[in-house]
Amino acid sequence: MFETLTKAPGDKILALMGEYAADTRSTKIDLGVGVYKDEKGVTPVMSSVRKAEERILSNETTKTYLGIAGNKGYGTAVLDLVLAPEFDRSRVRIAQTPGGTGSLWVLMQLISRARPGASFYVSDPTWANHIPMAKNAGFDLQTYPYFDAETRGVKFDAMLATLDGLKAGDVVLLHGCCHNPTGANLTPAQWDKVAESLARTGALPFIDLAYLGFGDGIEADAYGTRKVLASVPEAVLAFSGSKNFGLYKERVGAAIFVARNNDEAEVTNSQLLNIIRGAYSQPPDHGAEIIRTILTDADLRKEWEEELGVMRNRMIALRKKLAEAIRERSNGSDFDFVADHRGMFSLLGLTNEAVEHLKAENGVYMTGDSRINVAGIPEDRVGDLAKAILDTVR
Ligand SMILES: Cc1ncc(COP(=O)(O)O)c(C=O)c1O
Structure with a gap:
């Protein structure tokens, strides 16, 4: 039966995650993966979710x-x-x-x-x-x-x-x-x-x-x-x-x-x-x-909206920081679009060679199309990231 099959293409993002995990440099930056990360670099369980789960666990009467x-x-x-x-x-x-x-x-x-x-x-x-x-x-x-x-x-x-x-x-x-x-x-x-x-x-x-x-x-x-x-x-x-x-x-x-x-x-x-x-x-x-x-539930809903707002505002702030850091170092507005974009991602518009260079030289990981997850930008490394991007595109 299965001898008739040929290998299906692997998932590129999962492959990138594997490469990142294998990179031993302490300065590496993961902008590839498509999940939100907080300032500690973790994808947290929201507090409103935790509270809802506790309620569910104590109130559930059937698994039908x-x-x-x-x-x-x-x-x-x-x-x-x-x-x-x-x-x-x-x-x-x-x-x-x-x-x-x-x-x-x-x-x-x-x-x-x-x-x-x-x-x-x-x-x-x-x-x-x-x-x-x-x-x-x-x-x-x-x-x-x-x-x-x-x-x-x-x-x-x-x-x-x-x-x-x-x-x-x-x-x-x-x-x-x-x-x-x-x-x-x-x-x-x-x-x-x-x-x-x-x-x-x-x-x-x-x-x-x-x-x-x-x-x-x-x-x-x-x-x-x-x-x-x-x-x-x-x-x-x-x-x-x-x-x-x-x-x-x-x-x-x-x-x-x-x-x-x-x-x-x-x-x-x-x-x-x-x-x-x-x-x-x-x-x-x-x-x-x-x-x-x-x-x-009015209280949980309020708490969830606040938590969602914290995530959203963190991403917007990181966008502004990165755009400003690049502007300061380049005296140009070429990357201002990062601050105008919204959501978790920005497509930087870099060539595949530039993406590979950033990975090899600077340990900066993004998908091959040059998509970055802004939530993955370490707040204390925005300057390093801006410099790496500029060095690569110059
Ligand atoms: C554009 C878009 N649509 C749909 C999904 C599906 O998300 P999930 O199946 O994890 O809920 C994703 C997840 O990355 C997405 O980016």
Whole structure:
């Protein structure tokens, strides 16, 4: 049987983590891995999460099955968090999934049932995992222009021109906020134009919302999602609780879709539940129950929002520090974009040789496309990092 298989490509980020671990230099800096780190370099369990877990442990009375759509209270709480309060919920359904990746997977299967082989547009570039996932779902993978290598901002006119040329039945994957890998994001005015374009063409928006609250705050980060959902008849939305609740290994996400009306939502939901039943039957509860507990308790919610704010503000402060440190040393504004980007990542726009050089000479690790995790910048080494980057690009 298995002799027919050939080796699948390994995961590049995991390989980079291995190289970093094997590097014996005490001055090494890890900007590669895609998890939040605090000032001590650790990915902490949030205090609100810890408290919710303690409650769950003492109050839980059964381990019986949850049902295909998972934890219902979690579903309601996530919709309350993500949707505008006035949004018509009769058109919406939600299923808890194992992580944001699980939600991307089930939603791709759902679209594939409706439109096998649909043209599926992702930003150039996009999160690396979107590409094999969309291909595995049988879509005709296409890209739309996104990152401007010169300005390190969004090539908005080119992006919009591509979106304007789409047709009903095409699918467009949009990062709801905190674009991964670039860190370059749409302004509210640009989201308005994207929403208008989607409404005009009938292309289906597929929003990946993996970093809500990591950019400028929960409300600001939800702007694009809410604007698009308010403008179009149908949409899908993949939510992840991995980053904003620090629940990475608990695998908690949600697949959400909006249909034209309640009847179509019922039919579509029957397909979604059928896909889940045939894949993993039901999601695990723990992470979802943590999020439900936090979002439905005023004190825990307040504490979580404060903790999320600390993470967000730390990343914004590190961005400013790095941009300033480079400006001071270079007398130039070439890296000011780092301070304008939002979320956990920035794409520096370096060549692969430069990335390799930074690793070999300075022990600075980032992914091959020159994406850095700003949360990985050691606060006391910002100057060293700025110098290493400048020495490499000069
Ligand atoms: C853009 C994007 N989407 C989705 C995910 C999925 O996250 P998870 O499956 O860990 O919830 C990630 C995680 O890195 C991401 O960066």
